[in-house]
Amino acid sequence: MKKQDIILITGLLIAAAVATLGFRLFTRNGEKAVVTLDGTVILEQPLQEDCNMPIRSENGENVLRIENGKVRIIEADCRDQICVNHKEISKAGESIVCLPHGLVVEIKR
């Protein structure tokens, strides 16, 4: 690797750090979980109420769980299971995405 490569890589990593910092600064506690399927909002659920909610569509099924103000996907019939392995979310702006099903769970204020 050349010196220029190191400069480029450092620049990219700084950009990532700045973006992280920016997101951190604007993070507040969330009020509700908003579920979007292929761009359409299909569900808004307050974080105060615990629930287990299956979300079915022609793309597949995901099961959403809200517990103690934290949201996660506990089950999905997709191939990669990335949404199931995702850490639980609770802060405004955080999200869990299931790419194969076009599903986004986002925390909003």
Add this chain to the structure above:
Amino acid sequence: MAKKVSILGVMTALGIVLGWLESCVPITLGIPGVKLGIANLTALLVLYRFSYKEAVTVSILRVLISCILFGNLAIGIYSLAGSILSLAVMAVLKKKNVFSVAGVSAAGGVAHNFGQILAAWVMMGTAAIFYYLPVLIVSGVIAGVLVGLAGAWLHRHLPMEIS
């Protein structure tokens, strides 16, 4: 011409197999889009041995065929967006002749992930996806450097007839 077509065909096939192999060893950190992307090794090599045009062709064919074989249409669209943006950025940086293969590939890795975020933003209609930008930049740099080092090694050692 026949030689070129056959080399590009082999590269496409190699890319499909590498992509399949990688999908057999899933490393999921619970973040969509974080992966090594070893299949892009073939696109990188074709970019250096041929040109942008050939690299894009090989990439598009690889994504389409992988999509039909193993597939999920949504994932295919994200890959396609990522690959095209990544190759565009790498072609420009390569032309500038300032960076080595690893640097060009690192920028390509980041561009790939950025392209996927843009595609997901359009397809899912939510900006929530940008939440993943920082971690996808870092993973793009790491994956890009690793693929780039492998690509540089191949570029040095593969016989020059393959071009």
